[in-house]
Amino acid sequence: MEKHRSFCPLNLIVEAIGDKWSLLILRDIMFENKRHFRQLLQSEEKIASNILTDRLNTMEREGLLTKQPDPDHKQKVIYSLTQKSLDLMPLMIEAIRWSLKYEPVDKVKHKPAVDLGNSSSEDQELLAKRLKQMHGI
Amino acid sequence: MEKHRSFCPLNLIVEAIGDKWSLLILRDIMFENKRHFRQLLQSEEKIASNILTDRLNTMEREGLLTKQPDPDHKQKVIYSLTQKSLDLMPLMIEAIRWSLKYEPVDKVKHKPAVDLGNSSSEDQELLAKRLKQMHGI
DNA sequence: GATCAATAATTGCAAAATGCAACTAGTTTT
């Protein structure tokens, strides 16, 4: 099952989150406070529900997410970040910075991301702390 | 042709380099000093030649690489970094750090990458400068 | 100058990943 093309750090992260959707799902959980399947389904990029299911399960298996039943709603599942996925924040911030420099980012619609790209490391620490509380890490 | 799923910075970078190979090709050019097709073909991960061709062309179109004929070797092509791809270095370093923390990196075989992950920002600046010279940026 | 090896690809076909629309079984709301 578990087979790696190589044990190069860059390859390993590509294998882990280098598909077209995983990082966007984590973005929505991390920065948009989405915690339910239905919310994640409503991303701007319009992920298909079967892909979403697959990615959520894969990322759970990889330790990037945890699932728990919603106590207020028997049919809802709450998705939470782990330390492992939270630790992708620095990478995501570098990604945002790069895109801001080179890609046609909609800076109005995505002002929170822009702000994050420009935030100090203290602000990032603060956000990380807040997320850790919210996600019970 | 040019159609984006959204103009979110994270989505745009995923669209640009979020496939299974682009980042590894850039890694080989950036950190392994590979400059020719044949060298890139010999990556540890065993990329197929048609995929390599496709990614090189795509990345050239995206401004992540430039091609030039090798003056010493009429049938060789030299691939060079651009400022745009060089500016992915901070992201790659964060990626390396994350993998070192969470993935089964072979730290012996990939010592240069490990060292890069642990390097100071001064060392990174120095490397960037050296690469800029080598690639004529 | 004929042969052989190396170069950057290209081609054809198989396999895997993704996309899309409809559907499901159970749950909550009205």
Next chain:
DNA sequence: AAAACTAGTTGCATTTTGCAATTATTGATC
């Protein structure tokens, strides 16, 4: 009881990737 909502599942079409063989051109060797 009916309607709407929940996290998925299913089936099928399209796209991307993987693999092996092949190609046209150039350079090096004999």
